[in-house]
Amino acid sequence: MPEFHVSVLAQQLCDAVAPAIDAHPDGVVVDATCGAGGHTHAILQRSRPARVILLDQDPAALAHAKARLAGAPCPLEFRHARFSTLGAVLDDLNIPQIAALIADIGVSSHQLDTGGRGFSFREDAPLDMRMDPTAGPTAAQVLENIEVGELADLLRRYGEEPEARRVAAAIVAARPTTTGALASVVENAMSGRARRLLGKRIHPATRTFQALRIFVNRELDELDALLEHGPQRLCVGGRMAVISFHSLEDRRVKRRFTELTRAPELPRGLPMTAAELPRARFAIPAGFPRRGAQADQAELDSNPRSRSARLRVIERVMP
Ligand SMILES: C[S@@+](CC[C@H](N)C(=O)[O-])C[C@H]1O[C@@H](n2cnc3c(N)ncnc32)[C@H](O)[C@@H]1O
Structure with missing residues (x-):
């Protein structure tokens, strides 16, 4: 049986969010694209969040991940939900702020490779294409x-x-x-x-x-909703990491992260010292590539799907 889904950029993603999780021992992690649970699995190998909330709009993905992650070292909460309901899910769970949010946008290999889901022309099937x-x-x-x-x-x-x-x-x-x-x-x-x-x-x-x-699947509207709401839920020191697979998605992630990391503009000539100037509430973490991280040669060789993946990360630096 083919693997449900091979996670991409797992190492880079874990490295990117680990400082935020380590700095908040009571912190909650949200995995907005649970899929096969691969990224959460990788995070749990490396860091110890207080709790992980896993969202997916595909019930088959949630069922698979639940079985795979049984026995995890911290409580896990699985929710059949879309990005656009992230705020409602967190409110419902009484979680005002989170330490990390990860999202690995798009379809899983399982969705693509299951003929009956109608995503691919490799097998003739009813034209469905719904992730949910x-x-x-x-x-x-x-x-x-x-x-x-x-x-x-x-x-x-x-x-x-x-x-x-x-x-x-x-x-x-x-x-x-x-x-x-x-x-x-x-x-x-x-x-x-x-x-x-x-x-x-x-x-x-x-x-x-x-x-x-x-x-x-209203994918771009959903992504916009995640990019709008996700950063607002991060605590100071919290990080959001997004992996996208094509330019339509990456352009949106880049635009939103640029907007968030730009200091508010003030009229020229205001009598303020450099220290008084307003700073942006978000920043790209020090040392993380400004153009995002991509797969290295070893990953490209073992998983060709990683070729188009790009990981971008921001950190909340001010309340
Ligand atoms: C690429 S897979 C994630 C794989 C996962 N990170 C792993 O390592 O196993 C993307 C998953 O996100 C889900 N998804 C995509 N858009 C979504 C949305 N708007 N709301 C909730 N889930 C979504 C898909 O159903 C799919 O299972």
Whole structure:
């Protein structure tokens, strides 16, 4: 049986949050993307938080992680929840502040590799693509009613598909309901030039699948909610670490972290000494790469999925 999910950048992530956990022996860690529980497992090998709250919108991931992490050295709380409900989950648990928040954005290998979940064109299956199979419309239901213009816009925005209009028109004409049917509609719709540009290693439907998945799961809105709320919950000295897998996500993480780590601007010429100038409440931890951390050669060799992963970290330095 293939592994449920191999965690990426686990060492770098543990190193990044360890000082925050070590400095707060009563501190709570939130793992916002529980998945197979791999990152929490790695953290527990290295640090001793008082408690870990694990969120996932996929009940299958939570069940797997619960079994894997049984016997953990500290209390664990598993919640079937989305990023956008993080505040409500913490309020419900009476946790005003946390020492660390980790998030490893996107789909797990288990979700991608389970044919029946409808994320991949490698196996023909109903076009589902929901990370949370208990809620919201499936990708097939989205395609049932969507108009060409709206679909083209979505393919452009979330898939960066250069032939968005042409692909959208073909999809709307066929309204496919399985992964195999969608993949062949897209492949047949694309111009020979576009297919040649992609080369042999990238399937012509890759960008369409990515765009639909992002739309079905509201991935960017969810990420924005996490980036908005997560930092507010950190205690002083607390850290937030986010791993993203493509530029649409990383751009958002970078923008938000830059905004948080920039000192508030004041009108020029105010009579203030350097010490009186307001400072930003967040900072990139000393020694952590400003452009984020990426996989080293050993990890790239053992887990090709790590190629596009980038870890960014901020620390709360002022109340
Ligand atoms: C890449 S996997 C995490 C793997 C995990 N870090 C590990 O090491 O095993 C991402 C997980 O996050 C979950 N997820 C993605 N977006 C989410 C959201 N908005 N709210 C809650 N869970 C989400 C997915 O269901 C998936 O299980």
